[in-house]
Amino acid sequence: MPSSRTVPPALRRAFALAAVTAALILAGCSGPSGAAPGTASPSPSTSPAGCVADPARTIAAKPGAKTMSPLSAETVAKLDAVAAKAFALGASPGAVVGVRTPEGTWTKAYGNADLAGTPMQVGMHTRIASLTKMYTATIVLQLAQEGRLKLDDTIGKYVDGIPNGDTITLTQLADMTSGVASYTMNAKLLEKYFADPTAVYTPEEVIQAGAAVSPLFPPGEGFAYSNTNTVLLGKVIEKVTGQDVGRLMQTRIFDPLHLAHTSWPGTSAALPEPYARGYTLNGNSATPDAPADSTDWNPSWSFTAGEIISDIDDLLTMGRALGTGQGLVDGKTQTLRLTSFSDIGYGFGLSCSQGWVGHTGDLSGYNTSLFYDTATDTTVAVQTNSDIASGGCTTSPTLTDDPGDAICQTPAVRLLVALTGELGTAYVPPPRK
Structure with a gap:
C-alpha cells in the first residue's frame, strides 16, 4: 500500500474529500440511490420505460464507413477539452476514454497508471466490474434464443435454497x-472480505451469503440492485450448458466479436500486461492519505x-454490439432487450438513460462506464483506476474547483457525463447518497 508521501498533493486532497463516500462503494459497487450497494453501479435513471425511441432503427444500424478513421480535429479538440476538465475534477490517478461514431474514433489517456507516475496509456487493461453483468445477461x-432455457423459468429449477x-x-x-439481496448486504461476508481481499470465493459462497439476508420484497414488487442475481444467472448458464x-x-462473446484484449480471470488476481494499478478507500487499512492499492x-x-x-478498443466494440445486438443475438431477442427497461431505467442486464444504453461498474480500485x-x-x-467518488460528496465549501459541480460522481461517470454532453445528449446518472 502506498504511503501518504507517494500520493500527489492534488490526488491526496481529492481522496480526502471523497472519503465520506467510501462506505457506499464497499468492495465493488454502489447501487442506485436508496438501493443496497453491490459490486458495481448500474446507473439506472428516471427515464420512462420507452427509453429507446426506435428499437428497430437501432437494431438495423449499419456501421459508418469512417467508423475506424480518426475523428475530425475540431471534434477531437472539443472532446479533449471537456474530458480534461472532467478528469481534473475527479479522484482518479488516470483514465482512458474512447468515443466511436459513424464519423470516426477517438481515444486518449490522461494522468497516471500508478502512484509512481507511470503515464496512463491507451490499451491498458483494467477490471470492468459490473459491466460484466451485460455479458452474462x-x-x-x-440460450433462450436457442431454446435451451426460458426467461420465465424460475431460479428454483436450477439452484436450490433461494x-x-x-x-x-x-x-x-x-x-x-x-x-434477492446482494451478498454485499451480508455484514459477515463483508467483514471477511475486507479482512483479506486476496481470498478466493466460490459462487456458492456468495450466493449463500445473499440468500441469508433475503428476501427484500416479493418477486416483481420492487427494485434492488443485487450482485447475487447475476451470480445466480452465471450458475444457470453453467448448469444449462455443462460448461465453465x-x-x-x-x-460466445469474446471470439465472435474479436475482443482480443478482453479476458475472464476466474480465480486469478493477475491482470494482463499492460495494466493500470487500482486505488480505493475500501478495506480495513485504507485512509484518505493512503488509499489501498x-x-x-x-x-x-x-x-x-x-x-x-x-x-478501451474492445469496450467500444462491445458497447455497439450490446446496443444493436449485432454479433450477439437476433433482432427479436434484441428488441426484447431494448424494450425491457422499467421506469427506473434498468432492463435485462442493461440500463438506459436519455437513449444511452449500457452500464457502469465499480470494483475496488477501478471504475468503468460503457x-x-x-x-x-x-x-x-x-476506464479509470480509482473508484473514489468526488464532487458534491460533502458540504465542504472547498470541495470542488467548480462551484456549479454539485454532483457526487465516480471518476468514470464524471467523464461519461462530460463526453456525452459534448456529443449532444448528456447521460444523466442517478443521484448518489
Missing part, C-alpha cells in the same frame, strides 16, 4: 426485481457480476 438471452426460488424468474434476476462460464464468455485483490467474489478485464447512444450510433467508454 447476453449469454442468458442467447428464498422465493419457486417464483423468481430468470428475467426478474436480470432486471433486479427478484427481491469463463469458457463460454470466450466462445487493490490491483491484486482477488475478483472471484464477483464472479459473473463483475470479473471481466478489458481495454454506453451506446441508440439515436446516433455512438459509443462512449471510460
Whole structure:
C-alpha cells in the first residue's frame, strides 16, 4: 500500500474529500440511490420505460464507413477539452476514454497508471466490474434464443435454497426485481472480505451469503440492485450448458466479436500486461492519505457480476454490439432487450438513460462506464483506476474547483457525463447518497 508521501498533493486532497463516500462503494459497487450497494453501479435513471425511441432503427444500424478513421480535429479538440476538465475534477490517478461514431474514433489517456507516475496509456487493461453483468445477461438471452432455457423459468429449477426460488424468474434476476439481496448486504461476508481481499470465493459462497439476508420484497414488487442475481444467472448458464462460464464468455462473446484484449480471470488476481494499478478507500487499512492499492485483490467474489478485464478498443466494440445486438443475438431477442427497461431505467442486464444504453461498474480500485447512444450510433467508454467518488460528496465549501459541480460522481461517470454532453445528449446518472 502506498504511503501518504507517494500520493500527489492534488490526488491526496481529492481522496480526502471523497472519503465520506467510501462506505457506499464497499468492495465493488454502489447501487442506485436508496438501493443496497453491490459490486458495481448500474446507473439506472428516471427515464420512462420507452427509453429507446426506435428499437428497430437501432437494431438495423449499419456501421459508418469512417467508423475506424480518426475523428475530425475540431471534434477531437472539443472532446479533449471537456474530458480534461472532467478528469481534473475527479479522484482518479488516470483514465482512458474512447468515443466511436459513424464519423470516426477517438481515444486518449490522461494522468497516471500508478502512484509512481507511470503515464496512463491507451490499451491498458483494467477490471470492468459490473459491466460484466451485460455479458452474462447476453449469454442468458442467447440460450433462450436457442431454446435451451426460458426467461420465465424460475431460479428454483436450477439452484436450490433461494428464498422465493419457486417464483423468481430468470428475467426478474436480470432486471433486479427478484427481491434477492446482494451478498454485499451480508455484514459477515463483508467483514471477511475486507479482512483479506486476496481470498478466493466460490459462487456458492456468495450466493449463500445473499440468500441469508433475503428476501427484500416479493418477486416483481420492487427494485434492488443485487450482485447475487447475476451470480445466480452465471450458475444457470453453467448448469444449462455443462460448461465453465469463463469458457463460454470466450466462445460466445469474446471470439465472435474479436475482443482480443478482453479476458475472464476466474480465480486469478493477475491482470494482463499492460495494466493500470487500482486505488480505493475500501478495506480495513485504507485512509484518505493512503488509499489501498487493490490491483491484486482477488475478483472471484464477483464472479459473473463483475470479473471481466478489458481495454478501451474492445469496450467500444462491445458497447455497439450490446446496443444493436449485432454479433450477439437476433433482432427479436434484441428488441426484447431494448424494450425491457422499467421506469427506473434498468432492463435485462442493461440500463438506459436519455437513449444511452449500457452500464457502469465499480470494483475496488477501478471504475468503468460503457454506453451506446441508440439515436446516433455512438459509443462512449471510460476506464479509470480509482473508484473514489468526488464532487458534491460533502458540504465542504472547498470541495470542488467548480462551484456549479454539485454532483457526487465516480471518476468514470464524471467523464461519461462530460463526453456525452459534448456529443449532444448528456447521460444523466442517478443521484448518489
